[in-house]
Amino acid sequence: MGLYRDQVLPRVTDALCSTRFAQPQRRRVCDGLAGEVVEIGFGSGLNVPHYPSAVTRVAAIEPADVGWKLARKRLDASTVPVQRSGLDGASLPFGDDTFDAALSTWTMCTIPDLDAALRELRRVLKPGGRLHFVEHGLAPDESVQRWQHRLEPMNKRVFGGCHLTRPIVDLLTGAGFTVAEVDVFYEEGSPKVAGANSLGVAVSPC
Numbered sequence: 001m002g003l004y005r006d007q008v009l010p011r012v013t014d015a016l017c018s019t020r021f022a023q024p025q026r027r028r029v030c031d032g033l034a035g036e037v038v039e040i041g042f043g044s045g046l047n048v049p050h051y052p053s054a055v056t057r058v059a060a061i062e063p064a065d066v067g068w069k070l071a072r073k074r075l076d077a078s079t080v081p082v083q084r085s086g087l088d089g090a091s092l093p094f095g096d097d098t099f100d101a102a103l104s105t106w107t108m109c110t111i112p113d114l115d116a117a118l119r120e121l122r123r124v125l126k127p128g129g130r131l132h133f134v135e136h137g138l139a140p141d142e143s144v145q146r147w148q149h150r151l152e153p154m155n156k157r158v159f160g161g162c163h164l165t166r167p168i169v170d171l172l173t174g175a176g177f178t179v180a181e182v183d184v185f186y187e188e189g190s191p192k193v194a195g196a197n198s199l200g201v202a203v204s205p206c
């Protein structure tokens, strides 16, 4: 299990997350990021080419060493300084009110204690700081939801704890964020059970 989780899964994730269908979503979700940014679930750095030049630095949180290695070329080509700064979104090694913005792409499905991670993001974001997100989660249609509940146990085993049924917008709101913008859609090229995406911006309270 260690070899699969540590060596194989980050490479599988890199391949699955590199599809051409994900690119426009990465562009959209990164649009408007500025200043000091914390990215949780940095993975293999697939968002790096999309960071706007207004971003002054990125603190990357990622447990997988292999993900970080796979990011090397993208990091070398980037003008935005990126530092690996932590391993767990649920325990961020920063002071309160540190960041102007946060970024999370297809990561809230996997973090074991997502409530704790959202509390941490609120803590480290400055008042009014913006969390840009694109996440898959509970589908809007009941027929798809039924399949998501059936398949979730297997999906978690195969994809490192990836949940299919997390209600992303409700969880953000429950954690005290105001969801200022959100677009909910099925991703082209993905099965609906894993492609019910929410893309938007959630704002930390002032």
Ligand SMILES: C[S@@+](CC[C@H](N)C(=O)[O-])C[C@H]1O[C@@H](n2cnc3c(N)ncnc32)[C@H](O)[C@@H]1O
Pocket (backbone or CB within 6 Å): 013, 017, 040, 041, 042, 043, 044, 045, 046, 047, 061, 062, 063, 064, 067, 087, 088, 089, 090, 104, 105, 106, 107, 110, 111, 112
């Ligand atoms: C589906 S991948 C998405 C990677 C990347 N955000 C992207 O868009 O390509 C989920 C990522 O969350 C990371 N992850 C898992 N548990 C985590 C945790 N507790 N804190 C932060 N990241 C975590 C995984 O290692 C993986 O890189």
